[in-house]
Amino acid sequence: MRAIVIREWTRFENLAIEENWPSPTIEPGMVKIRTQAVGVNFALSLRVEGKYQIKPPLPHVPGVELCGYVTEVGDGVAGFAVGDRVASFVTFGALAEECVALSHRTFRLPDSVPFYQAVGFTTSYMTSYAAILWPQWINLQFGEFFLVHGAAGGVGIAAIEFAKIVGARVIATCGSEAKRIVCLDHGADWVINYRTDDFRAKVLEITDSEGVNAVYDPVGGDVFMASLRCLAPEGRIVPIGFASGVVPQIPANILLAKNVKVLALNYGYYTGQWGVDPKRHKDMGKFYEPQVRHSMTQIFRWIEQGRIRPEISHVFPFDAFKNAMAVVMNRESVGRVALVLDEEARRLGH
Numbered sequence: 602m603r604a605i606v607i608r609e610w611t612r613f614e615n616l617a618i619e620e621n622w623p624s625p626t627i628e629p630g631m632v633k634i635r636t637q638a639v640g641v642n643f644a645l646s647l648r649v650e651g652k653y654q655i656k657p658p659l660p661h662v663p664g665v666e667l668c669g670y671v672t673e674v675g676d677g678v679a680g681f682a683v684g685d686r687v688a689s690f691v692t693f694g695a696l697a698e699e700c701v702a703l704s705h706r707t708f709r710l711p712d713s714v715p716f717y718q719a720v721g722f723t724t725s726y727m728t729s730y731a732a733i734l735w736p737q738w739i740n741l742q743f744g745e746f747f748l749v750h751g752a753a754g755g756v757g758i759a760a761i762e763f764a765k766i767v768g769a770r771v772i773a774t775c776g777s778e779a780k781r782i783v784c785l786d787h788g789a790d791w792v793i794n795y796r797t798d799d800f801r802a803k804v805l806e807i808t809d810s811e812g813v814n815a816v817y818d819p820v821g822g823d824v825f826m827a828s829l830r831c832l833a834p835e836g837r838i839v840p841i842g843f844a845s846g847v848v849p850q851i852p853a854n855i856l857l858a859k860n861v862k863v864l865a866l867n868y869g870y871y872t873g874q875w876g877v878d879p880k881r882h883k884d885m886g887k888f889y890e891p892q893v894r895h896s897m898t899q900i901f902r903w904i905e906q907g908r909i910r911p912e913i914s915h916v917f918p919f920d921a922f923k924n925a926m927a928v929v930m931n932r933e934s935v936g937r938v939a940l941v942l943d944e945e946a947r948r949l950g951h
């Protein structure tokens with residue numbers, strides 16, 4: 602089969618498609634998927650360069666989020682049949698014509714949702730859902746002020762949509778007029794261009810100097826530090842990544858002075874991406890499967906109701922994978938970027 606293969610840690614543009622990579626072997630508890638669409642994002646570039654926390658043995662096929670058709674069902678798997686349309690999350694292997702995935706990380710996709718639109722469901726949308734709606738994190742409430750950074754990205758747009766579903770007042774930040782319009786279109790009440798305005802000053806102006814109740818931060822660095830000063834007393838901030846490249850050192854005096862909470866979220870832990878928890882002796886993916894599957898069911902319900910609209914700004918054929926990553930790295934994308942293969946590529950004219 603055709604696959605993009607990492608043989609050494611390198612920059613994404615140095616990768617190549619190999620024509621005769623072996624098809625993956627299915628094991629108990631897995632399904633095999635004929636790939637139709639794959640997500641491309643910033644984290645994927647880190648994985649290829651060996652800068653991500655998880656480093657599968659070389660060589661391997663990168664990629665973690667895919668959609669397609671089930672072609673084979675492994676022993677012990679219930680709830681899936683050959684021909685099912687699915688979205689799945691894998692530790693690696695998505696950037697190929699075929700992939701195997703654990704059944705507890707795989708979800709049947711509604712027929713009304715095109716494959717290319719669903720590439721971010723198991724990652725971007727589930728990360729934002731957990732951060733905003735699971736009770737152990739923000740647990741956002743009606744009427745609260747909610748500040749979303751990186752708001753025109755995949756997790757940002759999802760965060761805006763979930764926040765509006767619960768009735769929060771959303772302040773979004775982004776870096777261009779085009780992205781500002783997208784954020785407003787997805788429900789943001791106020792949008793601040795961080796390139797032209799001091800977002801901290803604007804937030805305090807919007808909230809009559811009280812600050813926001815919660816902050817969603819995939820950026821880190823100076824953005825995180827300024828966000829702490831935007832929080833109202835008893836506020837919550839959730840860091841989910843460090844797109845700025847700078848990991849902030851959190852000043853405990855600010856936390857203490859305002860009684861604020863830092864609630865870091867690594868969603869991969871709840872899919873079992875990190876393996877078996879050595880203290881709990883459990884595969885956390887299986888342990889949290891009921892909660893994750895319930896959340897994904899709710900996401901699909903809201904999509905079918907039109908309350909969620911996945912934003913896919915660019916769709917590329919598989920052979921143009923380097924162009925797809927260039928769009929991401931140049932900050933030209935809004936929402937998500939997808940690669941399409943096989944039937945989905947033909948349907949879209951690629």
